[in-house]
Amino acid sequence: MSTAPKLPADAASADVRLKAVTHTPDQITVGQLLAWGDKHPDADVQDQAARARVLLTGLRRRHAADQELAAIDSEEEQLAKRLAELRARKAELAPAKPKSKRKPVEYPAAEVRAWAKEQGVDCPPVGRVPKAVVEAWRAAQTNG
Template identity: 50%
Template sequence: MTIAALRALIEEDLPHVRRLPAPRLPVRHFSAKETEPVNPNPPTTAPARPAPTDTAPLPVGKLLAWAASHPEKGIRDHAEKARTSLDALRARHAAAEELARIGTEAQELERRLAQLRARESELKPARKKAAYNLAEVRAWARAEGLPVSNNGRLPNTVVKAWRERAR
């Protein structure tokens, strides 16, 4: 069963569901070597076409029910393949819809979280700056042989020792 045939079946079964257009297939240009030879004696009559019917197309459910109860095994097999394909398409459509809802909700939550973080930063008190020059204290501590890191907070013992030195 072709994709176009499946799409037609789905459109008959669920005409109210919006769908994305089918992707465009690349156009291939054939060279003269690849084309079939032209018949110098074309047929004078047009090929027979099936007579158009004035009846409305059968809904997919009724068509599948008819095919499932048909005496020919080939038609029943076609019905089962179509039903399986439609079930797979419905499941994939439901997953795509849920993913779209999740994406929208995630964007909304991210926007709300940014608002909350901005408000939190407005309400938090400003951090106090150290009453001493960190680089100066680190240099003194290294000269005295005290262990200090290159960045971050200084241990209280180092700061107390530096202040005691100044007295």
Template identity: 45%
Template sequence: MRVSAAVVMQLHRDGYSDQRIADQTGAPLADVTAIIDTHKTLVARGKIPQPETPQAVPNAVALLAWGTNHPAAAVRQYADRALTALEALQNRHQHEEELLRIISQVDELQEQLNRLKTREAELKGKGRTTKPRPAPAARDYTPAEVRSWAQQAGVECAPVGIVPQTVVEQWRSATGRTTQ
């Protein structure tokens, strides 16, 4: 994301750290640091004037208290609008601070999840391992013979697939063959 140098420098003058400016603007930290360093270098070389120190703002709390209790309705309205604006700013600031904390936690958890998934894959080995299938039990009968018997005896048996165990047992009983 591109960020205005003026925005970065204003936040820097307001006392924000490089990291906090990056977090607030969504700009890469390297870009923020480069803008600040370039600005400092240009000021030091005299290429751009030293920024003016802003005038001190009077104590806002005292000023709002004075405005809300002022006898003139216009002054009270200014104070009310300022209080409303400050409350909105405070709510927005708290909202964005919480959002930044959440995003930071999500990023940390995502990194942890990625590390855990990588480790899980290492422990499982490459690719999925499947349990070996047990060897089929040796049959003491021929399915075709059992099917033929079932058809002649009127026992229901599918013409293909696995011969049901109940049919095999009936065949054994009828033919006198036992399991080996």
């Protein structure tokens, strides 16, 4: 035996009609919820709907910006790949660059080193003779 009170027939049918038109919270769309909030007699509910619209607008803008950034990143990667391909092909087609020729040494290195040693001027025994040593040797040659 049930302990629930018996409803009149017209009340039971009204309850069924009410259940048919109401939505559960997860079934109502954002647009429907905002429209409901806009029309609600409570000013606080209307204010919440207005603030929700502002926040949703901000979210939509951020979402659009993120979508655009993702598209830009993708296109940038594709362009970088294409540019690398073009540069590689250009290098294949371009004529070889002539090798640079070394300038002939304008001084007898062995003679300059010997002079530097006699004069007590610091000069490395191998490699390039420092410019200051060469200039001092030339000055000594023209004065000497």
